[in-house]
Amino acid sequence: MNPDALLEKIAAIREAWGDRLLMLGHHYQDSSVVSCCDAVGDSLELSRLAARSNAERIVFCGVRFMAETADILVRDETGRANGRSVWQPAPDAGCPMADMADGKGLEAAWQTLQAALPEVPLTPIVYVNSNAEVKAVCGKHGGSACTSGNGHHVVKHFLDLGHRILFAPDQHLCTNIMRELGYPADAVAVWHRDLPNGGLTDEQMRSARLIAWDGCCPIHASYTTGDVMAARAAHPEAELLIHPEAPSPVAALADQTGSTKNIIDAIHRADLDRAFIVGTEEHLVSRLKQLPGRKIYSLRPIQCVDMGLTTLEQILHVLETWDETCRVTVPDELVLDARACVERMLAL
Ligand code: SF4
Known part of the structure; x- marks a missing residue:
């Protein structure tokens, strides 16, 4: 099936579910995937959105720990699911780190x-x-x-x-x-x-x-000081933004280190004629390159294989079949302690 036909079928199912379905996509997902999501963000932003929504079913286009965090946060105070569930279209997408x-x-x-x-x-x-x-x-x-x-x-x-x-x-x-x-x-x-x-x-x-x-x-840790030297030499006018998962000698050379969200915000806030070298996952950098007016360069283009596993076919498969192998359920005995860990952060 071609991408347009897949998107059409996905849209029809989403419409039939209405507010009972929430589709979330991480910034590092492919553009075709994020185009059919209700919200795009970083892992925590998306998990909080899942927790705040009343949707019965949450389809999380990302990697395993993100869907798990969503499941931890959508449970009620006693750790019960209360009829809400989290689904991951690419069940093999984990995070090597x-x-x-x-x-x-x-x-x-x-x-x-x-x-x-x-x-x-x-x-x-x-x-x-x-x-x-x-x-x-x-x-x-x-x-x-x-x-x-x-x-x-x-x-x-x-x-x-x-x-x-x-x-x-x-x-x-x-x-x-x-x-x-x-x-x-x-x-x-x-x-x-x-x-x-x-x-x-x-x-x-x-x-x-x-x-x-x-x-x-393995993605961000692969950046080297040599990458920085080469990018600076090629684009001396550009400001260097690097994700803080990069090794310290590399991150220390950046004009700014920042989370995915901080990098996106810094570029959106900047004057239109500014130039940036961006050191983070390439699915996101390629979308930033399409912003009008700014000049965006990759520190070195590198994609996360796991983030690239989600496809439109898999999304449609989940929505049509609710295949249990795609359902993410954190074991009950872990939920309350794991939730305490996340909620302590939210309270600080
Ligand atoms: S980019 Fe991939 S490997 Fe790196 S933290 Fe994210 S999911 Fe894990």
Whole structure:
């Protein structure tokens, strides 16, 4: 079936469902996919929209952890689904970074680090780009989620209380946050998940203000200082905007680091004749390039394979069949702790 015919069929089903159906698309989805969504945004924005809506069925065009977060937030206060459900058209679309951390490993790291310095509270902070079981461990130990947009605020909040932090799964995001908050490099120690005691000495476990899980986003972590030099040389007039999942030596060269939303907002706010080099996922950058008046260049075009898995065919398949293999249900025993982790962030 050609794309126009697929879009027509999807639109007809959406119309028949009316307000009972909400279709959400992440910024990194293909343009054909976002064209049939009710809202486009970052993962947390979309999950909050899902929670605020009264829709019975939410179709989340994104990756697994995003649909899970939506499911956690649409449950009622007791954790029950109450007839609401979340569906992911591409059930195999995961997030390699989220999959670098698991609940059991995070729990073991928290226990080891807390035992090394029991007199100082150790608070877990998990990036929203994490699986539900990781959020549940974080919530159980009084920790909070964070996004790339509010990470500075959440990290600073707990550091100001005198806590140490165990941050998972993105080592680069938290290292960039600590650098931008003015902490020296040795305030961060990296927990290597495959090594005994994370590969840390007792002294490192006790002296670090923040212990960073060794995960990363393979997309943003692939940027190099060489990419920056080449892009700056090619477009000397342009301002460089980079996502904070990039390695710290690269992010430090940017004019601004910012979440997906911050990058979009900065470009929309800028005068029409401004030029930008953008270091984030290419599905989004290619749409930014179509904005009238601005000159937008890719730092280096790179697409997230998982984000590209959702197709119009799969969306139509979900809407026509409500195939249970596309339904995302966080196990009941994880929901309340995972929800506490996300709600603590929203309250900060
Ligand atoms: S862009 Fe990175 S963080 Fe986002 S889904 Fe892909 S791998 Fe995960």
